Amino acid sequence: MRGQSGEDGDGSATPVNRVATGPDITMEELQLAVRNHSMPLEALRYDVTPIGLHYLLTHFDIPEVDPAAWRLDVGGAVRKPVAFALDDLKAMPKVSAQVTLECAGNGRAHFSPRPISQPWLFEAVGNAEWTGTPLRLLLEAAGPRASAVEVVFTGLDRGVQGGIEQQYERSLPVAEARMGEALVAYEMNGRPLSPQHGFPLRLVIPGWYGMAHVKWLRSITLMDKPFRGYQQEPAYHMATSEDDPGIPVTRMLPRSLMIPPGIPDFMSRIRYVRPGLCILEGRAWSGHGPIRQVQVSTDGGASWAEAELGAAVSEFGWRSWRYTWQAEAGDHELCCRAEDAAGGVQPLATTWNAQGLCNNAVQRVKVAVGTEVVPVQLAAGSRPAEASSNRP
Amino acid sequence: MRGQSGEDGDGSATPVNRVATGPDITMEELQLAVRNHSMPLEALRYDVTPIGLHYLLTHFDIPEVDPAAWRLDVGGAVRKPVAFALDDLKAMPKVSAQVTLECAGNGRAHFSPRPISQPWLFEAVGNAEWTGTPLRLLLEAAGPRASAVEVVFTGLDRGVQGGIEQQYERSLPVAEARMGEALVAYEMNGRPLSPQHGFPLRLVIPGWYGMAHVKWLRSITLMDKPFRGYQQEPAYHMATSEDDPGIPVTRMLPRSLMIPPGIPDFMSRIRYVRPGLCILEGRAWSGHGPIRQVQVSTDGGASWAEAELGAAVSEFGWRSWRYTWQAEAGDHELCCRAEDAAGGVQPLATTWNAQGLCNNAVQRVKVAVGTEVVPVQLAAGSRPAEASSNRP
Numbered sequence: 133m134r135g136q137s138g139e140d141g142d143g144s145a146t147p148v149n150r151v152a153t154g155p156d157i158t159m160e161e162l163q164l165a166v167r168n169h170s171m172p173l174e175a176l177r178y179d180v181t182p183i184g185l186h187y188l189l190t191h192f193d194i195p196e197v198d199p200a201a202w203r204l205d206v207g208g209a210v211r212k213p214v215a216f217a218l219d220d221l222k223a224m225p226k227v228s229a230q231v232t233l234e235c236a237g238n239g240r241a242h243f244s245p246r247p248i249s250q251p252w253l254f255e256a257v258g259n260a261e262w263t264g265t266p267l268r269l270l271l272e273a274a275g276p277r278a279s280a281v282e283v284v285f286t287g288l289d290r291g292v293q294g295g296i297e298q299q300y301e302r303s304l305p306v307a308e309a310r311m312g313e314a315l316v317a318y319e320m321n322g323r324p325l326s327p328q329h330g331f332p333l334r335l336v337i338p339g340w341y342g343m344a345h346v347k348w349l350r351s352i353t354l355m356d357k358p359f360r361g362y363q364q365e366p367a368y369h370m371a372t373s374e375d376d377p378g379i380p381v382t383r384m385l386p387r388s389l390m391i392p393p394g395i396p397d398f399m400s401r402i403r404y405v406r407p408g409l410c411i412l413e414g415r416a417w418s419g420h421g422p423i424r425q426v427q428v429s430t431d432g433g434a435s436w437a438e439a440e441l442g443a444a445v446s447e448f449g450w451r452s453w454r455y456t457w458q459a460e461a462g463d464h465e466l467c468c469r470a471e472d473a474a475g476g477v478q479p480l481a482t483t484w485n486a487q488g489l490c491n492n493a494v495q496r497v498k499v500a501v502g503t504e505v506v507p508v509q510l511a512a513g514s515r516p517a518e519a520s521s522n523r524p
Numbered sequence: 525m526r527g528q529s530g531e532d533g534d535g536s537a538t539p540v541n542r543v544a545t546g547p548d549i550t551m552e553e554l555q556l557a558v559r560n561h562s563m564p565l566e567a568l569r570y571d572v573t574p575i576g577l578h579y580l581l582t583h584f585d586i587p588e589v590d591p592a593a594w595r596l597d598v599g600g601a602v603r604k605p606v607a608f609a610l611d612d613l614k615a616m617p618k619v620s621a622q623v624t625l626e627c628a629g630n631g632r633a634h635f636s637p638r639p640i641s642q643p644w645l646f647e648a649v650g651n652a653e654w655t656g657t658p659l660r661l662l663l664e665a666a667g668p669r670a671s672a673v674e675v676v677f678t679g680l681d682r683g684v685q686g687g688i689e690q691q692y693e694r695s696l697p698v699a700e701a702r703m704g705e706a707l708v709a710y711e712m713n714g715r716p717l718s719p720q721h722g723f724p725l726r727l728v729i730p731g732w733y734g735m736a737h738v739k740w741l742r743s744i745t746l747m748d749k750p751f752r753g754y755q756q757e758p759a760y761h762m763a764t765s766e767d768d769p770g771i772p773v774t775r776m777l778p779r780s781l782m783i784p785p786g787i788p789d790f791m792s793r794i795r796y797v798r799p800g801l802c803i804l805e806g807r808a809w810s811g812h813g814p815i816r817q818v819q820v821s822t823d824g825g826a827s828w829a830e831a832e833l834g835a836a837v838s839e840f841g842w843r844s845w846r847y848t849w850q851a852e853a854g855d856h857e858l859c860c861r862a863e864d865a866a867g868g869v870q871p872l873a874t875t876w877n878a879q880g881l882c883n884n885a886v887q888r889v890k891v892a893v894g895t896e897v898v899p900v901q902l903a904a905g906s907r908p909a910e911a912s913s914n915r916p
Contacts, residue, residue, distance in 0.1 A: 156548035162557065162633060163793045165549075166645050169561035172720070174585045184576035184718050185586075192788050193566045194577075241554060248791065253558050293790040326576050327567070398583050398685040399640070401555045 149371075149486040151245040161251045170238075170255035176391045176415050179259070179445070179452075180230065183321055186258030187342075188328055189235050189250060191300055191363075192291030195348050199332045204270075204316070208284070208353035211275035218318065218332050221265045227315055228263040229338060230449035232417040236341035236368055236381045239482075239491030247488030254389060254495050259415070259450050262336045264317035268310045270352060276306060280354040283309040284361070285335050288348040296362050302346055303359035304337065313338045313448065316349060338448035339383045339419035341490075343368050370485040378485070383419030385492040386478055388426050388453065388470035390414035392497045403499045410459040412439075414468055415450035421473035426453040432465035433480050433494060439468070459501045466497040541763075541878040543637040553643045562630075562647035568783045568807050571651070571837070571844075572622065575713055578650030579734075580720055581627050581642060583692055583755075584683030587740050591724045596662075596708070600676070600745035603667035610710065610724050613657045619707055620655040621730060622841035624809040628733035628760055628773045631874075631883030639880030646781060646887050651807070651842050654728045656709035660702045662744060668698060672746040675701040676753070677727050680740040688754050694738050695751035696729065705730045705840065708741060730840035731775045731811035733882075735760050762877040770877070775811030777884040778870055780818050780845065780862035782806035784889050795891045802851040804831075806860055807842035813865035818845040824857035825872050825886060831860070851893045858889040 152158065157165070168189045175185040199218050207213035235256035240247060242254075271283070287300040308314075317336045318325060325331040330347030337344045343363065364380075371378025391413050394405035416423045422444060427436040442452030453468075469478040482493050544550060549557070560581045567577040591610055599605035627648035632639060634646075663675070679692040700706075709728045710717060717723040722739030729736045735755065756772075763770025783805050786797035808815045814836060819828040834844030845860075861870040874885050 154548065156546065156550055157554050157557075158548055159633075160791055160793075162549050162643060163645065164791070165554065165557040166562045166643070166647065167564045169580075170558045172559045172582065172586060174588075175719070177588060178719075182718050182720070184578075184580070184720055186576075188561075188576070190564065191790050193784075194564060196566075196569060241551075251554060251558070253555065255558065291787045291790055292796055297787070297796070326574050327570075328564070328574070328576055392585075395683045395689070396584050398683055399552055399556070401552075404684055404689070 150248040151486070152248055153245065155244070155246075157241070157251050158248065161248060164250045168250055170252060171258050173255055173389060173392055176389055176413070180261050180321055181258040183323070183326060186260055186329070187233070187235060187256040189237075189256070189342065190289070190328065191293065192289045194327050195288040195290070196327075197288060197332055197348060202332055204333060204349060205351040206270050206274040207351065209277045209280040209356050210354050211277060212273075214270075214274045216270065221316065221318060221333070224265045224269055226263060227266055228261055229313065229315065229336070230259060230261050230446035231336055231338045232257065232259045232384075232448065232450045233342050233345060234384050234387065234417070236343050236489045237487075238387075239493060240488030242491055242493065243484055243488050247486055249488060256342075257387075257389070260320050261322065262315065262317040263319035263322070264315045264333070264336070266312065267314035267316055267335070268312065270316065271310060271354075274354070276354045277356075279356045280306050281357065282306060282355045282359050284353040284355055284359050285346040285349060286351045286353065287346045288350045294362055294366070298362050299350075300346060300363060301359070301361040302344055302363050303355070303361070304344070306354070308337075341381055341384050341419070343381065367487070368489065369487065370489050371487070372483070372485055381489050384417065385490055386416070386418035386420065386423070386470040386472040386476045387492045388414055388416035388468040388478065389495050390428075390466065390468050390497060393466075393499065403497060405459050405499050405501045406503065407459055407461050407501055410457045412455045412457050412466065412468075414453055416453055416468075416470035417450040418470065418472035418474070418476060420476055423451045423470055424473050425471040427469050427471075428455040428457070429467040430457055430464055432496070433467050436469070459499075461501050464499045464501060466499055467494045469494045542640040543878070544640055545637065547636070547638075549633070549643050550640065553640060556642045560642055562644060563650050565647055565781060565784055568781055568805070572653050572713055573650040575715070575718060578652055578721070579625070579627060579648040581629075581648070581734065582681070582720065583685065584681045586719050587680040587682070588719075589680060589724055589740060594724055596725060596741060597743040598662050598666040599743065601669040601672040601748050602746050603669060604665075606662075606666045608662065613708065613710060613725070616657045616661055618655060619658055620653055621705065621707065621728070622651060622653050622838035623728055623730045624649065624651045624776075624840065624842040625734050625737060626776050626779065626809070628735050628881050629879075630779075631885060632880030634883055634885065635876055635880050639878055641880060649781070652712050653714065654707065654709040655711035655714070656707045656725070656728070658704065659706035659708055659727070660704065662708065663702060663746075666746070668746045669748075671748045672698050673749065674698060674747045674751050676745040676747055676751045677738040677741060678743045678745065679738045680742045686754055686758070690754050691742075692738060692755060693751070693753040694736055694755050695747070695753070696736070698746070700729075733773055733776050733811070735773065759879070760881065761879065762881050763879070764875070764877055773881050776809065777882055778808070778810035778812065778815070778862040778864040778868045779884045780806055780808035780860040780870065781887050782820075782858065782860050782889060785858075785891065795889060797851050797891050797893045798895065799851055799853050799893055802849045804847045804849050804858065804860075806845055808845055808860075808862035809842040810862065810864035810866070810868060812868055815843045815862055816865050817863040819861050819863075820847040820849070821859040822849055822856055824888070825859050828861070851891075853894050856891045856893060858891055859886045861886045
């Protein structure tokens with residue numbers, strides 16, 4: 133089942149990359165935005181994100197899986213193909229890891245022009261405790277042949293994207309897959325995976341963006357040549373033009389987020405804060421190494437001060453930070469930026485790319501400090517009112 | 525803390541009702557859409573909605589609550605004010621009820637012009653098992669005075685809406701609050717409430733739209749006169765003009781939803797189905813009485829056939845339905861509509877109202893039946909592509 137027609141007749145029914153001409157969100161994007169969800173930023177207060185608050189992106193539908201009939205097949209370029217039942221995996225050595233997971237498209241809706249896909253703002257992230265079997269043990273059980281170069285992970289979720297019917301599939305180089313930290317997880321936060329997070333089994337590759345952590349894992353296939361499935365290529369490539377093959381997305385760039393202080397306005401989400409001492413808190417993470425520093429700006433990025441880092445509690449989980457702000461009456465724009473041990477720093481603005489990936493530009497939080505509620509300002513892109521009511 | 529200026533200088537800084545002039549979603553609405561989430565329609569397959577898939581709307585922020593310090597105060601026009609610790613409630617008689625809960629704004633983004641607020645499509649619903657203490661026992665413990673006419677429920681969530689700083693508050697007539705079925709719930713699906721669903725305690729009023737089920741419940745106050753808080757009035761009133769005070773929203777209108785058959789296209793969410801027998805399944809509910817009938821249309825509402833109802837398993841939970849469709853090649857629009865025992869039937873289109881409430885118009889699911897993927901059609905409101913790629 134493959135697209136039969138397309139704009140250029142090559143069999144691709146849908147263009148891979150489309151961008152919006154206007155600032156507003158199309159009905160098509162809204163269909164994704166109401167299904168999927170980010171982590172409300174106040175949930176940064178939890179070391180481990182409670183189930184239901186962790187960000188969630190489902191490309192197709194959440195599949196229904198009978199755990200008794202389900203098997204994980206490990207095959208392809210191996211000496212001995214193996215099928216694992218869920219109980220087989222649970223009988224193997226178990227590991228747990230706190231892992232921060234972020235969607236590669238986080239920040240997409242801040243790009244202009246805006247690439248058409250799930251329109252994330254800042255919050256497509258979460259930090260969970262994953263428990264399961266080290267991936268390398270499954271590979272060792274099957275015995276990859278010397279010729280194997282890539283490992284393909286196939287999920288049970290099926291649909292059409294770019295005009296191609298597909299199961300969700302992603303690959304890793306064999307060396308990456310054999311590294312100690314990758315696991316196949318059957319528990320999240322100490323409980324069996326929920327349907328939406330990949331029940332009964334998902335891949336977890338600490339440090340990588342979310343697209344690598346294949347959910348509803350059904351098979352692991354060793355391949356003698358590079359994998360070219362849709363989600364591997366052309367998807368998840370940072371390209372700036374049609375002629376540019378683009379750079380594949382892998383590990384998470386450094387990012388920090390803050391809990392918006394004070395209280396919100398329902399619609400504008402502008403924050404109201406009383407004058408005086410105001411504790412700003414948040415989390416920071418990177419897939420390229422430990423967080424070395426977080427800085428805070430209370431003037432929209434014009435000047436920066438260093439935040440205090442909390443203890444590093446896990447290798448692949450986020451790190452807390454804290455900054456004490458003397459809030460003075462008036463309007464302010466708060467920002468934070470992280471730097472990792474590899475020297476990566478969040479920019480004020482990132483380079484545009486056609487799929488809207490890896491936008492780790494600093495978070496901006498509008499705050500009105502005062503003893504009274506100030507007239508609510510409209511967020512960028514909102515429309516003037518056609519009708520208004522001033523009932524008491 | 526109250527607005528100091530406004531368009532008419534009456535102290536209301538924000539108009540209550542605004543509508544969008546264009547079909548597309550503003551950045552302001554998107555901020556809500558990425559935080560809040562509906563229930564992906566494939567989750568209609570579960571009798572009880574798993575945590576994390578149940579719809580969620582948070583007006584302000586999810587508050588952080590220390591359960592040891594938390595108390596529920598019952599006071600106002602009572603003979604003996606009482607404060608309950610969580611353990612006090614757990615020591616009282618316990619009830620459990622499966623309750624379908626739907627946001628009063630479900631369907632808002634289908635109105636034209638579109639009222640500006642959380643832009644729900646069809647799926648702001650869920651069905652959970654709530655466990656807690658009958659509300660009437662708490663009222664009896666405090667002893668409402670004969671003069672009491674309303675009961676006000678105050679949550680710990682705080683913010684600004686309509687230019688007014690507020691805690692989320694809603695009221696019920698005393699007679700409604702004393703009815704047997706209302707409860708204050710400390711468990712959802714057999715586990716302590718999650719932070720986002722109201723930990724440690726929320727109100728559950730079976731049959732009512734979501735706005736009545738106050739989360740993070742902090743106090744219950746008996747009043748000698750009608751309550752006029754923002755969320756009671758002007759909010760959640762169906763009005764068609766500025767001069768119309770509107771009708772308050774109470775119980776859920778009948779609605780049915782189907783699991784979209786086949787597989788989806790990632791962006792358009794159009795469904796691809798193979799020709800032949802196709803089982804259509806879904807759920808139906810109403811706050812006005814049991815579901816009496818569900819009908820299905822496979823031609824966009826031109827003709828209707830009766831679906832088979834599943835057994836009624838709970839008084840306030842949704843009811844399953846099923847219909848066997850002989851899918852023939854071509855494009856189809858599937859619809860379903862519910863009728864309740866009170867005679868209420870879902871309409872093809874509802875009357876517009878300024879806050880976008882109670883839009884229970886029939887669901888419409890676009891389906892392409894064929895053996896090949898047909899060229900993907902763009903959903904209404906989507907924009908033409910500016911850039912396209914046809915990489916293999």
